[in-house]
Amino acid sequence: MNAPVEIRSGSDAVLGYVRYGNGPVHVLVMHDWLGDHSSYDAVIPWLDGHAFTYIFIDVRGYGQSIELAGEFTVEEIAADCLMLADHLGWTRFHLVGHSMTGMITQRIAADAPSRVTSAIAVCPVSAAGNRLSPEALAFFASTIEDDDALRRLFKFVTGGLSDAWGDRKVRQSRDTVAPTCRARYLEMLVTANFVDDVRGLETPYLIIVGDKDPGLDSEAMACTFLAWHPNAELHVIPNCGHYPMQECPPYFATVIEGFLKRNAI
Template identity: 70%
Template sequence: MNPNNASIQPVIEGLGYTQHGTGPECVLVLHDWLGDHTSYDSVIPYLDGAMFTYVFADLRGYGKSFHITGNYTVQEIAADCLKLADSLGWQHFHLMGHSMTGMAVQRIAADAPSRIKSVVAVCPISAAGNQMNDEALNFFASTGESDDNFRRLIKYVSGGLSDQWANAKLRQNRETVAPACRLGYLNMLTKTNFVNDVRGLEMPYLIVIAERDPGLDEDAMKNTFLAWYPNAELLTIPNCGHYPMQECPPYFATIIEKFLHSQIRIRR
């Protein structure tokens, strides 16, 4: 799908991506574990392409980077994203990550703090990782093969949305996520911890959580992001689950760009 005003870019040497807008403020946007850049398709018509240049990147094994294999580590993600920013000619830019890549944007910010203007972390996994017991880990791993378990997971994190919604997310996953990368990134999510590298980073952070997203709640954010980052603020989206960019796209675009505009005004 190619929403209005979105230009599909060819795969460069490195990560594939889709670009929207040609504005002076550059924003690198990353996706979650279960889907590629197309998770943001619904929000693109509501974004300000005159002020911002959004690049929606696909990690190795996803979407336009489906064919690229790797070690599937957070360090690899950060290196790939910084290489992409270099290829785009971006010296300084904003970051946005969702769920799994809420962790990745923290790694990028730690590796290149002088380049990052601000960070938006949406329903994010922290730099401490998402530690699970064996039963939960086995269930998450099973979603790569079991359609029923995949649907169960989607409905759980989305606050019980419809079967049609779960089926749509299943189709997206099966069509855009390479089987080889799924367990690698799950291992990254559950076993990575780089908290000591991010404590005290001073760039502005907007932490977005959703009222109906279990586990990633206000208390979890207070004990992680808000405790580590001196310039972090928290915003909760009401009546929404783990995919606010798909569940309430106009509102999601509004709150993201309100934050980004505030950072532009501060710098001026």
């Protein structure tokens, strides 16, 4: 794997992150509820570090920011990302959000529309939140401590990948996510609702889903991102579940960089 240019631990002043590339086009990349920046490790060898500078952030409670306490809210993540962009000297930048942080791309685009050149939402939860049934919420909550439940979740959202896949994802999640933040971010996911703030945003959007992701599919995107954002387009990755950056990294890199290059100005 190509080595990252810089690894920075988080502090009270700025989130932790991993930087890759030194190109003129700036891309801020966010992770999901169940893992940190390392979910993107498999993609790095296929990225164009001459055209782009990628900052793979860790939100509070994850990875390089695992020691950072906080409110663990949509608004806090968005403010932290904008503060990091300021720290980096980025006036304008692109956003990538995955699952939980799909909605964060919308919050940042609504809060600072002049700064967001384009956004990519990967298998995303939207500004409407994810209104889980009581049974589903209880299952998601059980994954916070129950390794077997977490393993079953990873396998379910990827169309039944192997036990070895599930085991590795469980280890990654347990190693990189602080237990104290998991329940708070789950609460954020199921209660968020700021649709009125994002409806009609002209930010160019690419929505990526995998055809084996059972909950966040193209039908769900048609009712949310595609309905609200006039400049949104959908790309469905075949034979792929909820983690395209790990399940098919070269293809995922090709799709996102094609979109970023079309919207680089």
